[in-house]
Structure formats: C-alpha cells, structure tokens
Amino acid sequence: MIYTVTFNPSLDYIVRLDSLKLGAVNRVNYENVLPGGKGINVSIVLNNLGHKSTALGFVADFTGREIVERTVGYGVDCDFVTVAEGMSRINMKLKAEDETEINGMGPKITPDDIDALYQKLDKLGKGDILVIAGSVPSMLPGDMYQRIMGRLEGRGVDIAVDAERDLLVNVLQYHPFVIKPNNHELGAIFGVELNKREEVVPYAKKLQEKGARNVLVSMAGEGAVFVSETGEVVMSEAPKGTVVNSVGAGDSMVAGFIAGYLESDGNYATAFKMGVCTGSASAFSPDLATRPEVENLLASL
Template identity: 45%
Template structure:
C-alpha cells in the first residue's frame, strides 16, 4: 500500500482572469475548487492510475470536510486526523501571462491531534511506501518529518520525500526511495547556478552519495534526469500547451511510486513519473489515465554519461 502524508492540506481555490489590475475590481472568468496539498495531489494522481493508496494528514472544518468528500468521490481512501481548526484555503490566480499562489497558514495542532495522527503508522508493514510532501505546520516543529521517517523505517517500510532545501538533505541519511528536486531547488540547496544539463550531474551524484536511493531532477520544459547508483538517464521533454503547472512535481513522484510499487523497475518508473508530470502540466486539473498513457508513449529516455 502507498500512503501519502499531507501535514498542511488546503482547499485550492482557482480564479482565472484575462488580466489582473491592482486596486480595481477584477471579475473572474472561471473559478473552481479542488483538494490541495502536495501529498493529496500525489493521491489524486495515484487514483488516476488506479493504484490503491491512503491519504493521511490533518483536516478540520468545512474545508476539511470538502477535501475528504472530494477525495472519497474520486475513489481515494482517506484516514485523516480530524482537528478543531479550519483547514486552510489557498487562492491560485491565473492570467494569460502568470500564475500566482496566495497560500494561507494552517491551523494550530494540539498534542492530542499529534498523538492521534501518529497511531496511523502503527499498521505499516514491509512493502508499504509512505510519501511525505510539503510544509510542516509551525506547531509541529522543525523535526517532525524526522520522527515520522523513523516510524516508517522501524516498520520496515520505504519512504519518498519532497520538501525544501536543507530540510531535504537532513533526511537523506535515512535513505529515501526517491527524491525529486527541480533545477531551481537544487541550485538553492548547493548555492550554485547551472548553465547546462551536464552541470547538474555532480550534484545528482552527491545526493546519491548522501543516501538517496534514486534522484529525479526535473528541468521543466527541458526534460528530466534520473540518477541511480549505476547509471544516469535523461527523459526528453514532450511539447504541448501548458494549462496548469500546479502539482506537476507531485504527479511525477506519484507516477514513479505507482510503477515502482508494482514492478520495481526504476527505468519504467521514471518514464511513468515523467509521463504523469507532463500530463498534469498539459491539463487544467488531474489528467485521465488515457491522456497519461498518450504522454507516456511520447517520452524518449536515453542513458547519458556523467558529464563526460
């Protein structure tokens, strides 16, 4: 079983405009609401691929109720921890030229909330995969992911993790199955700038040497790299019309885990991950399995040298 963990979920409220003018009344041409949060996006993509998964996290209030009901309508199993506070609302504003996200803070969590949540890990077993993604509410402290990872490893399960910067590096000693920084995140982590693809190779290898089992570096419209202990692979980009980039990275991780959990074939998992991320970018919301397959068939992967 794959479990996704979203510690700070959100109701994402999308608003589209032709143009946005500050200081004036702007009337939207389209609005929609979807369950949000990186782990929840992973669950939604896994569901699109018809891969069983369970969404974990903290939810509360009418926004939390909306998230739970929306996911269950999509056939996603949920085992959220109910809290007193209100799940946040994030506003996503899209114009013809820009995408802007206005993200709110999450609710305060009590020690009882935390203890109730930790019991969800008691049933983990060998072969399970837990995907951690996104921010941690301030009330949980800086080291909460470390605690959760130890619980996962104690049960003999695997974990994937998608968090920012130096916090990601701290988790590598625990040997995550997959991490997926994008180019900008990798530049920030190591305080460098990349001018070409080959510049990335030493840093992908460094992440492996620090403990990651597999590393995907996404390069937006320039494709993606997969670093394994044995080889490095490059997935050429697929051309298309960008409709909504929110959740593309989460979809890539979900696609990788979906295939890996069934075949343990890292190259096929990489291709599936890139297909899911690509299909997400080219869709307003979550892509269909048919469209994901169409993208999969267009992806070309080649083995590349380590910058030679």
C-alpha cells in the same frame, strides 16, 4: 499499500479574471474549487493511474470536511486527523494579467493531534510505500520529516520525499527510497546553478553519498534525470506539448514513478519514464494527469 502525508491541506479556490483592479469590485469569468496539497495531488494521480492510496494529514472544521469529501470524490481513501481548533485553509489563486496567490493559515495542531498521526503511521510495515511531500507549517515542529522517518526506520517502509533544502537534506540519513528535488532546489542545496541535464548528475550522486537511495530530478522543459541506487543514470528530454498548468506536475511525476515501479516489478528505467510522462501529462492539462493522457505520451517517446 501506498500512503501520502499532507500536513496542511487546503481548498484551492481558482479564479480567472480579464484584469485585476485593486480597490474595485472584480468579477471572475471562471472559478473552480479543488482539494490542494502535494500529498493529496500524489494520491489523486495514483488513483487516476489505477493505484489505490490512503491520504493522511490534518483537517479541521467545514473546510476540512470539504477537503475530505472532494478528495474522496477522486477515488482516494482518506484517514486524516481531525483537528479541534481552527479551520483548514483556503488558498485563493487569482489568474489575471499576473498570477497571484493568497494562502490561508490552517488549523492549530496540538501534540495530541501529532500523536494521532503517529498512531496511524505506526501501522505501516514491509511492502508499504509512504510519500511525504511539501512544507511543514509553522504550527508543527520543523523536524517533522525526521521524526516520522526515524519512527519508521527499520520497518521496511519505502519512503518517497519531495521537499526543499533542509527538509530534504536532514532526512537523507534515513535512506529514503526516492527523493525528487527539481534542478533549482538541487542547485540551492549546493549553492550552484544547474540548467543542463548533464550538470545535475554529480550533485544527484552527492545526495546519494549522503544517504538517498534513488534521486529523481525534474527540470521542467529541460526534461528530467534519474540516478538509481544501482548506479544507473537515465536522462530524458521533456515530452512535446503545450504547458497549460504546471501546478501539480512535480507531484504527478512522483505518482507516475511509483506507479511505474510497481507495474514493472521494480524496473527503475520504466518507473522513470512513467514519472516523466505523468508529470508532463499534468502540465499539459488543466487537471491532473489521467491514464490515457500518460499512455499517449509514453507512446510518443
């Protein structure tokens, strides 16, 4: 079974305006409400590709109920911890001349809530896949990734991690199954600028030396790089297409990689190709990638 964790999910209220005038009444010409959060995105794309998963994390109040309802509407099983105090956040994404985001705070998560999440994670075992993605909100311990991975160590759970800087580096000791930094995040870890696929490889291998099994690096229009635990290095140009919305593209790459890995009985090259095409399919669409969109890109490579 596949599980995803989103620590601070949101309702994303997306609006478009011809122009944004501060201090005045502005009327939108487009609006949409979506469940937000990296783990939730992974679960939605996995479902679009034909793979069931369970979304875990924390929700609260009426916004939390709406997040669950909308996520279930995408065919995802939800098993969130319901928090008593506060409300799940609403993130507003304003698209006008410039793109502006206003993010809410999220609920107050107590030690009892954290224990409730641990109890759900304690059910995972050999053959399960867990995706931990995104930032850790201020109301949680900064080492939540480490606590979860330390708790699951030795149980045979394959863990995928999509996080930045210390959140990523500090869990390498637990040998995550796959990590997915982008080239800018990878460069920030080592204090270098990485713009070309060939430049990424030695630094991806450095993360393997620190404990990562497989390293998947997304590079937007430059494509992607994959360095496997077997020593295989695979690079890909970005598929051709017009970028409509890059939000969720990295999460989609993670979902595509997992789907490809499962469908090919563990063939890393196939998993990588599926990940690249799934990430691109989301970038080329106003919504998250669907199976037909991914297959069209796979046929073009």
